[in-house]
Amino acid sequence: MKITAIVGSPRGMRSRTRRLTNLLLAGANDAGAEVDLVDLADLQIIPCTACESCSLDGRCVSTDDFPAAYDRMRDADGLVFASPVYVDNVSGQMKVFIDRLADAIHYQNFARKYGCSLATTQVSGGDAVVGYLNHALNYLGVTTVGGMSVALGDDPEALDRAEPAVRDLGRRLALAIGDRPRYPDQEAEMAENREYFADIVRANRDWRPDEYERWVRAGWIREE
Template identity: 45%
Template structure:
């Protein structure tokens, strides 16, 4: 069982968001998981140009660190997303990662994986950002096990409490991966989403050749 944590804070080792991501990973490790931490700000992730090559060939024309990051995500059973609140959204490097995953969304490539999100903020918006990141995970096909947002500006002591909650969230993530916790409503949502994208890919078979082959290979093409 492997869980990867993505931290999208520019503050490096001084990042409050990093403390939450590390707490989730520590809880998961306590529950038997192998963990990996990735600092998004150390990577070069170019902006998506909407060329459509990934739909057609399963490749990207941009040469940067995204392929290695995505491979690590695909090799993981669980994914933890961490970001500070930047105007009620994630910082640009994390958004760039999301934007490069259009092909993965069409193909529902995170099906069978589990994830969660954490966010730190100064005064507000933390829960909105957690909700956004968790929605991204679900849109990619993953089941979401929870999330934690904390506004440190209102109460600096709140971060310590949030770290304890994050550690428990990591344990829940590991338990979910082991099959000890089920998410039937999310599973049904994923089924409906796969059917939608399957039809989309089928209707655009000529343009989305790679994605059509993916659905056939997965046994999802109807």
């Protein structure tokens, strides 16, 4: 069992979002998970240009570090999205990364994985960002087990007080991967998303027949 976290803070090792994520991963590790942290501050990822070339074969024309991060996500059973709150939303680094996942969203390449989200903020907006990140995970076909935001303010002990709860969230994520709990509301939303994405899969079936057949086998689309 492996859990990979994507951290969207630009601060690298100085990031409190990264520290919070490491606490979650420690809880997951205590529950038996192998853990992996992808720090977007270490990577060069080009914003999506909406050229739509990925529709042809699932590959982006940009040459950067995105494929390496993507492969680490594909190799995981559980995913964590973590970002600081910048102007009431995720960081620019996190948004660029999520935008580059558009083809994976359309083809549901992360379906049946489990995940959760984290956010740090100075005062406010953390819960909204957690909601957005979990929504992005649902778009990918990932079932979320919850999320957590921490308002740090100028309190040096804020992360220490959050540690028991965030470790527990990591433990719950690891257990969910084994137990595979059901979340009917999320399942209904993801099924509705797939009805929309199915039009894209059908339109590209001549270029990507293997993906089309995968959707047929999964029962997400009727063979024509």
